[in-house]
Amino acid sequence: MRYKALALQTTCCAINKIGGKSDAKLLIIDSIKRIKNQIAASKNFIGQDLKLVVLPEYFATGFPIQESLSVWREKACIHIDDEIFEDIAGISKDLNIYLSGNMYESDHNFPDFYFQTSFITNPDGELILRYRRLNSMFAVTPYDVLDDYIRIYSKEALFPVVETEIGNLACIASEEILYPEIARCLMMRGAEIFCHSTSEVCSPLKTQKNIAKQARSIENIGYIISANSASIAGTDFPSASTDGSSKIINYEGLILAEAGQGESMVANATIDLDALRHHRERPGMSNFISRQRNELFAESYQNFTFYPSNMWHKDFQKSDFIKIQKSVIDQLCTKK
Numbered sequence: 001m002r003y004k005a006l007a008l009q010t011t012c013c014a015i016n017k018i019g020g021k022s023d024a025k026l027l028i029i030d031s032i033k034r035i036k037n038q039i040a041a042s043k044n045f046i047g048q049d050l051k052l053v054v055l056p057e058y059f060a061t062g063f064p065i066q067e068s069l070s071v072w073r074e075k076a077c078i079h080i081d082d083e084i085f086e087d088i089a090g091i092s093k094d095l096n097i098y099l100s101g102n103m104y105e106s107d108h109n110f111p112d113f114y115f116q117t118s119f120i121t122n123p124d125g126e127l128i129l130r131y132r133r134l135n136s137m138f139a140v141t142p143y144d145v146l147d148d149y150i151r152i153y154s155k156e157a158l159f160p161v162v163e164t165e166i167g168n169l170a171c172i173a174s175e176e177i178l179y180p181e182i183a184r185c186l187m188m189r190g191a192e193i194f195c196h197s198t199s200e201v202c203s204p205l206k207t208q209k210n211i212a213k214q215a216r217s218i219e220n221i222g223y224i225i226s227a228n229s230a231s232i233a234g235t236d237f238p239s240a241s242t243d244g245s246s247k248i249i250n251y252e253g254l255i256l257a258e259a260g261q262g263e264s265m266v267a268n269a270t271i272d273l274d275a276l277r278h279h280r281e282r283p284g285m286s287n288f289i290s291r292q293r294n295e296l297f298a299e300s301y302q303n304f305t306f307y308p309s310n311m312w313h314k315d316f317q318k319s320d321f322i323k324i325q326k327s328v329i330d331q332l333c334t335k336k
Contacts, residue, residue, distance in 0.1 A: 003051040013031050032084070
């Protein structure tokens with residue numbers, strides 16, 4: 001099977017300086033409408049075989065800066081039963097595409113904080129995959145409440161992969177492209193196409209994340225569809241710091257398409273699912289998946305704990321993330 005995919009590079013209109021929840025909601029809704037129109041126009045230009053669109057990280061809200069966990073949860077977070085998420089899923093249905101993006105999500109099972117969630121909706125407007133970011137600097141993740149999370153959602157929810165007519169899809173959130181274990185665990189569960197919503201530094205120099213994207217595609221023989229922001233408007237940060245270099249990388253680490261700066265649909269390319277599967281099924285030195293010796297590494301991962309799990313507590317503050325990291329560093333230094 002062959003079809004077109006698009007990493008849509010669109011501006012993020014941040015809600016940080018918007019006063020109340022109702023006004024923030026209006027800006028979020030306006031952003032969703034604008035993005036829907038951009039996807040529709042892009043599909044008309046690229047072709048009706050455009051089947052998969054990936055949006056940048058936190059495309060509708062921006063990210064928390066000075067806001068506390070509780071303030072950001074109230075102001076910026078979307079629940080999958082909200083009308084706002086229905087509007088997002090409606091893009092898939094109205095435009096007959098699979099849509100992947102990233103947002104801050106509230107969860108009734110964890111009312112004191114929020115998750116950063118990547119999602120995929122199908123052409124019927126259904127949520128078919130929800131991945132909660134597992135490695136974050138200043139946000140609570142399932143790992144921070146691991147026992148409760150597994151009890152409620154099961155271990156399978158940690159690394160979700162969905163089988164679809166356009167391939168086995170999975171999500172990687174932003175900076176997690178730098179952690180090879182995440183992509184590896186998704187590949188182990190069948191992932192062929194990695195939807196990477198990001199908001200990152202764009203530079204004419206090779207960046208860490210862009211190097212990692214090619215490495216992850218090679219290691220896992222999979223496509224990386226990486227959508228970056230086309231600037232973040234509405235904060236005091238220089239808006240174009242995260243602007244550009246959305247790209248599609250094939251299963252051999254080759255960049256098929258890459259956008260410059262500004263809002264762009266240039267990062268679109270053909271996904272050749274049959275060619276990917278042929279490559280995975282072909283014996284040889286380049287079939288890195290089939291040559292993995294996982295048992296060699298299992299004991300090391302089991303016995304060497306760095307960042308501890310289940311660290312969330314009722315009085316947790318954003319500053320506690322730094323305290324935990326410093327504690328981990330201190331422990332690592334004493335082991336030298």
